Amino acid sequence: xxxxxxxxxxxxxxxxxxxxxxxxKLKRVIRRNHLMDxxxxxxxxxxxxxxxxxxxxxxxxxxxxxDIQRVVAMLLVHDLVEIDAGDTFIYxxxxxxxxxxxxxAAADRIFALLPGGQGAEMRALWEEFEARQTxxxxxxxxxxxxxxxxxxxxxxxGTWGLFKVKAAQVREKVxxxxxxxxxxxxxxLELVELSVARGHxxx
Amino acid sequence: xxxxxxxxxxxxxxxxxxxxxxxxKLKRVIRRNHLMDxxxxxxxxxxxxxxxxxxxxxxxxxxxxxDIQRVVAMLLVHDLVEIDAGDTFIYxxxxxxxxxxxxxAAADRIFALLPGGQGAEMRALWEEFEARQTxxxxxxxxxxxxxxxxxxxxxxxGTWGLFKVKAAQVREKVxxxxxxxxxxxxxxLELVELSVARGHxxx
Numbered sequence: 001x002x003x004x005x006x007x008x009x010x011x012x013x014x015x016x017x018x019x020x021x022x023x024x025k026l027k028r029v030i031r032r033n034h035l036m037d038x039x040x041x042x043x044x045x046x047x048x049x050x051x052x053x054x055x056x057x058x059x060x061x062x063x064x065x066x067d068i069q070r071v072v073a074m075l076l077v078h079d080l081v082e083i084d085a086g087d088t089f090i091y092x093x094x095x096x097x098x099x100x101x102x103x104x105a106a107a108d109r110i111f112a113l114l115p116g117g118q119g120a121e122m123r124a125l126w127e128e129f130e131a132r133q134t135x136x137x138x139x140x141x142x143x144x145x146x147x148x149x150x151x152x153x154x155x156x157x158g159t160w161g162l163f164k165v166k167a168a169q170v171r172e173k174v175x176x177x178x179x180x181x182x183x184x185x186x187x188x189l190e191l192v193e194l195s196v197a198r199g200h201x202x203x
Numbered sequence: 204x205x206x207x208x209x210x211x212x213x214x215x216x217x218x219x220x221x222x223x224x225x226x227x228k229l230k231r232v233i234r235r236n237h238l239m240d241x242x243x244x245x246x247x248x249x250x251x252x253x254x255x256x257x258x259x260x261x262x263x264x265x266x267x268x269x270d271i272q273r274v275v276a277m278l279l280v281h282d283l284v285e286i287d288a289g290d291t292f293i294y295x296x297x298x299x300x301x302x303x304x305x306x307x308a309a310a311d312r313i314f315a316l317l318p319g320g321q322g323a324e325m326r327a328l329w330e331e332f333e334a335r336q337t338x339x340x341x342x343x344x345x346x347x348x349x350x351x352x353x354x355x356x357x358x359x360x361g362t363w364g365l366f367k368v369k370a371a372q373v374r375e376k377v378x379x380x381x382x383x384x385x386x387x388x389x390x391x392l393e394l395v396e397l398s399v400a401r402g403h404x405x406x
Contacts, residue, residue, distance in 0.1 A: 009386075012263075013261075013264070013386065013390060016260050016261055017353070017390075019260060020257060020260065020261075020353060021239060021353070021357055023253070023256065024238060024239035024240075024253065024354070025239075025240075026249075026252075027238050027245065027249045027253075028238065028240070028242070035227060035230050035231065036224060036227040036228075037227075037228075037231070039231070042230065043249065045248075045249035045252045045253065046229075046230045046246065046248035046249045046252065048252045048256075049229075049248045049249065049251045049252035049255065049279065050226070050227065050230075050248065052252065052255060052279055053226065053251075053279045053280065054223060056276060056279065056280075056325075057219050057222060057223065057317070057321070057325075058219055058223075060215075061216070069272040069275075069276075072272075072275060072276070072279070073259060073272075073275070076252060076255055076256045076259065076275070077256065077259075114260070118260070122259075122260075150220070150223060150224070151227070154224055183212075183216065187216060187220075
């Protein structure tokens with residue numbers, strides 16, 4: 001947009017709009033897991049909506065005193081770095097290790113589109129999510145891990161079979177859920193064991 | 204899931220999970236407008252993420268005292284009724300009128316999946332959004348209208364041309380943006396006039 005005069009507050013808005021245009025790309029970052037009807041793979045934007053709303057619905061299963069609104073905010077920004085770095089399959093250990101540098105570079109570029117302190121504020125949400133040192137980030141990460149287990153259980157194994165994921169690997173992810181929410185961890189473990197019992201997840 | 208013993212708190216969690224499985228369907232409700240690269244139409248779930256994050260980014264353009272976290276929560280639930288009622292093109296006046304009853308019936312069914320007071324709490328967010336009587340709901344609705352204008356401007360007219368939408372109709376939607384945020388309303392109007400000047404939107 002060409003503008004004849006630019007007031008400081010317009011500079012801020014223009015920077016925010018540039019960010020808004022950039023983040024639309026998250027709708028084109030495709031994850032491994034499928035929708036619950038199995039019709040197609042999920043993208044990062046709809047996944048981010050889903051876990052953000054899950055935080056609102058399942059907030060009572062977080063430790064007392066957890067700031068659920070901060071969890072929601074964290075989940076809405078948690079995958080933005082994948083615009084540059086792409087989605088990494090959590091069961092591919094080598095890819096996960098290589099991913100850290102790419103995500104940091106992506107954070108440098110994407111959050112810097114925002115004006116002044118706002119970029120730092122949004123980046124802090126992402127850093128907090130990744131570091132998993134607060135109750136909010138541990139609960140956010142728990143939901144991020146819970147959603148694909150729920151979807152795979154619901155679709156008779158879904159992407160577990162497709163990508164030859166074994167029960168022991170999924171149980172390891174369940175530990176991350178337990179750290180954020182003991183009750184959701186217990187529930188997820190029950191889904192995993194039911195999936196094994198039904199032959200939808202291999203030992 | 205079969206359970207041998209069901210404690211009251213497990214009843215609550217089971218109801219929340221039933222809701223979580225149901226709302227996955229929002230990823231399959233397709234809207235008229237396109238992604239910013241024009242590659243495909245957008246779905247309600249990724250749209251809900253987008254406007255929720257826009258609220259976080261553009262919150263300073265809401266009236267002072269607006270509870271932005273409530274705006275985010277409202278935007279994450281605002282389209283759930285479209286799981287049953289489908290998306291209505293905002294420029295199709297007859298369809299918009301017929302939609303109200305269908306959305307109310309959808310709200311009755313979908314929010315009732317949640318336990319106890321939680322369904323009422325989520326439904327209240329949706330009712331508030333629709334009624335547009337609070338600063339939060341007016342700002343939320345403004346963002347819901349702002350996003351497609353930004354996308355259409357960015358894609359050289361996008362769905363405006365496709366669905367033969369005229370400038371006067373878009374300017375009417377801009378008024379709803381102005382009611383929620385004068386500065387975003389002014390910005391949107393500028394996008395509309397630029398689109399007209401460039402021949403991407405017809406008078």
